[in-house]
Amino acid sequence: MIEQDVVCPFCGCLCDDLEIETDGARIVRVKNGCSLAEATFMNDTRLPAPIRRTEAGWEEISYDEAISETAEILREADRPLLYGWSSTHGETQSIGVHIAELIGAVIDNTSTVCHGPSILAIQEVGHPGCTLGQVKNRADVIIYWGCNPVEAHPRHMSRYTTFATGFFVPEAQRERTVIVVDTRRTDTTNIADEFVQIEHGGDYAVLSALRAIVRGKAHVIPASVAGVAKEQLVRIAEICKNAKFGAIFFGLGLTMSRGKYKNVRNAIELTDELSRHTKFVISPLRGHGNVYGSNEVFTWMTGYPFAVDFARGIAFYNPGETTAVDILRRGECDAALIVASDPGANFPRAAAAHLAKIPTVVIDPHVNATTALSRIHIPCTAAGIDAAGTAYRMDGIPIRLKKVIDRGYPDDAEILRKIYDRLDGGMGP
């Protein structure tokens, strides 16, 4: 069977034009997708059944047993951490939040090690953005800052920016100027009209300098800023001011290098400054397929996009204090539930190591590094492959992930609902 317009759940682009051929419970061909999409659909090996770690190694257990034991672990905990949520759909995320409020847990999603700093910046200065179609149809200047879409979002340029045919930019490649800012040469910088190579940790200074130049204070700026010649900065400021529609996309190069959210804030304030001259927008390149959805769901339910602490019954938020890495690093939590993510691989060692010291339960379709640190791993469906549900694209557009095959696994939402019921029973989430 061939299914059209399938949504790829891998990255924040959520490309929805894939064509997938299935043969029973097997996917045999993926068309239109990038190589990340192909791997997502084609090389989907799962843990066959729930497993539990014992003195002697690992043993298979039933779903019922795994679920009751998980509920027990969570019930006993004085400071449980519920982490992950970005590679699954909205319904699962929402039950996760209900569990957190029920048991007084800290709930955090993967933006904490991705675009959490962008959220902090947005909370300081806001976010002048737009949907990706606005960029596709209008933008004549595109800036990629501290990101490498060729590797991380392979179809971003062909679907939404550099190579995409837009209504007002019919000859995209000719009509769009592409500026790439990075500390190193990559395949993305290789297609730039203007490559700005900056020294490590120099983003903030360069952004400040650009803001000052746009404000007419070029005379203050020294001849070189973080390895970038003033002439180039002045030239870029001019390109931006003369754009009809400029769009900045930024990545982990801003959020993960020193200064963190202050870098992003500075980029947003540059966009704000440029908006006084022409149309300018800025957007983070979100990583996981539904990480933005986890922010959305958390926000309408708790008021905060990530790092929510329910220890006191009310929702409290303070990244740096209530974020997963910090909670683990300080050894605060005494139980962890990891859903649809792999902190064992993605967190610094000292944080990951704490997971092995406490009862940790993983709910994830795949065996991953965290499995090794856990006490129980419960396999489930993968959203967008054998489970349908809502995901939010990096620009906030909600898209329904499809179920293309049935592999007989329970949906993670169903597993969590059962855990919730064992913990409470009273109010269905």
Added chain:
Amino acid sequence: MTELWVKNACVIDPIRGINGEIMDIAIRDGRIVESVSDRADVIDAHRCLTLPGGIDSHTHVSGTKVNFGRYMSPEDMRAGRTKRRGKMHVTSGYYVPTTFGNSYRYSAMGYTTLLEGAMAPLEARHTHEEFTATPHQDMLANTLFDGNWAVMDAVREHDVRKAAAVVAWTLNAARGYAIKLTNPGGTEAWGWGDDLTSIHEQVPHFAVTPAEIITTLIQANELLRLPHSVHLHCNNLGKPGNYQTTLDTFELVPDLNPARQSLYATHVQFHAYGGGTWRNICSKAEEITRSINSKPQIVMDMGQIMFCRTMTMTADGPMEFNLHCLHHNKWSNHDVELETGSGIIPVTYSKKSAVNCIMWAIGLELALLTKSPWQCLLETDNPNGAPFVKYPEIIGLLMSKRYRDEECATLHAETEKRTSLWALERELDWHEIAVMTRAGQAKALGIASQGKGHLGIGAEADIAIYPIRTDMVDPAREYRKVVEGFQKTRYTIKRGRVVSRDGEIIVDGANATFWVNAKVPEDIRMENDKEFIRRFEQFYTVRMSNYPVQDLYLPRGRCIETEAML
């Protein structure tokens, strides 16, 4: 079968012409009936004020923009935090509360139906997800068409039928309720960082004017026989001197529907400014209401502001940017491809600001100068003018000249000179308040026939019982009792179930979402229009097949079907 009998209720039900009668109300399975058996649960209202459930015909509580307001405001989330308690989930936030916060607080105030003021069709799924998490109110979604490319193409081609067909297809896809125009044409211009300054200025690249968009969609709306009229946020919002644009717009409106208005003009306070700069801004409420009083085809709502810190959020992107340039606080903007825009900034309305004081006075003037309460409905464009929890204070102000005088005495000295509020003696009565907070909304939205906004036999049993004895309270003097009384119902009954008692939510919600399916003839359906499909697939960034909202997003969807006259 569940039965409920409310006895000794002092009922004001304007749609049925009931004004303060002591009566009993019988309810069976969520609807009002003639009588119930003696096994029915009984509520004794003790002659307290009993009204149909409150209806907010323009509020921002769900969807992309609202949630972004929350997302960017951790400082607001610290206000109004409550723990999980009984049937109540955790809530956070004061001016941009979480969905549960919105739902519980509206319910405590006796509100049972809400119209979300602005939903971009492309992001409709999000709005519906939040509707599900706002469980105690029936929800309806205004659907944005102000910068819709296909609509503007049809307008340019003077093809009303085509415009109607685009609206019908989009409402169906978005599971929307009504046509919303926010700064028509201006949001498309904002795609280039521009705005339109008059209703006769052309939208860049589209060769249509706001006036043409408005008039075409008013006609299309009636051709589709939509229950609500076109719902318009006029051009030039918030600019000194904009009243002329508003009056010009009102002049465009024909009287096409005997059952209701042909245009719903929202938050008119923001559109009733004289002067030319922020220094000489003044009230033009008299001019606006003179126009309204002679035009039964127009209904407006107040857009009252109250003095507090709050968040402005609207599809009107350029307006928000202008406001941002004045306030220098945080600013978010979110343009939606081929459809509309949006912007968000926090503001503080202060009595120290002459402009804010004049705005406050204008909203009240509008309500007091409009002769028929059916034509000026009470709201704050929540949370733009103030969070909805301020409604009881507005009721108090409208019912008491003394309260107004006391407030006026604390305002910026310029206010008296530039508004006429000081001279207005009118004090609204209970019946007029009932019209302005539910009956008028039900009629304007076209949901009275769905059993909303009245307590007639067969109506949905959405009822608010306030701890107010109208025979014992003199609102002109005891306005504080009025304000307090409207803050917390004794009982809020939603579809026959008591959902809130003395401000405490006691059951899980089970709201419905109303949407409209306007059936158009096969030959002009957009899903058969090759050019429409081609442009969709080429210029949107989602596939047309992934665009429509699936039914499962409306677990209790209530479809209103209409047969278009095309």
Added chain:
Amino acid sequence: MRVILESKVRKKPSLPIEAEAIIPRNFLKGTDLVVFEGNKERTLSELFWIFVEGTAVSPENIEVVLKGDTSRIKRVGEYMDTGTILIEGDIGMHCGNFMSGGTIEIRGSADAWLGREMRGGTIVCRGNAGHYCATGYRGEKKGMQGGTVEVFGNAGDFCAEYLAGGTVHIHGHTGDFPGVEMRGGELLIEGDATRPCGNMKNGSCVILGTVHDLLPTFEKSGTHLLPERNLEMDVYTGDVANRGKGTMMVASRALRR
């Protein structure tokens, strides 16, 4: 009156304790207070040995002394308006949040968010202060608005972020971005600082040590002699990336771009 709270040994010593109840005023009515350990509510006596010496009729005469391992206790002194708190060792996060009066002395080091959104009173920290010393809350436009924070050791990153009023005095070094988003108040750093005063709008910052990575958007406007220290200072105006009307003074020697 002196109230001495000595922390008891806990089964899970890494669990944070939230103890906003520990302010002098609350001990007027006794020691029957509630704190939280993780998600569990505890009485003060479950977590502390409590000793009360003397009596008091008004809160300004109450001194609260914390002894033992107090490094995980958060929010001590929150909303404190009068009296004294003495912490003999280290203290956890958010010590002195929203404080408006009285004195807190920390003999050891303080964790992050010391004196967050402070409005008045005095905090003295003999050891080091963590990140976000004397700052505000996420999304809020104003940080510390009044009072004095004095740290004898070093302070972490983002010290005095959004400072709007009051005085912050760091005897040692600060980390990255001290005084970032400053809009008022005074910040004095005797040691070194990295990227000070980014995006500053107003207020004044004096740095006696070495500045690392001075931002390119500060305009040198002259020099100034600090008489009390007999130091010549370079005076900068900024941040010109913004509508910067702030003043930053840096000791003329040892400046590194």
Added chain:
Amino acid sequence: MRCILNTGRSVPQGTAVEHKLSDVYRSIASACFLNPVDLMILGIEDGDRVRVTTPAGYVILTARPAEGVARNECFVTIGPYANHIISSETQGTGMPDFKSQDADVEPTEEAVKSVGELMEAIGGVRP
């Protein structure tokens, strides 16, 4: 050699990300990309092992040349190898320094561990 440790995503890493315990993933995530000149200075060749040390610890990686990487920089794709030596300090932001950790790179004969071995080193047990 003093370097700045930079990390990031890559297509090969993305395609193998759900197979973290595989050999393919090991070879992708344990690659340490260095400027060819730095490789020469270290006296090593493509495929030789390097020991990369930060204040948080050390890890053995396979050196790979990459023209795009600046001098005195090493690039490792995000994953358990890089994280083995990245400090968990977040400066109160929740975000570790994934992209700007000071590191020392030196040649070594030691073998590259598998992901499972890395997890065992922090108390895990391979499934």
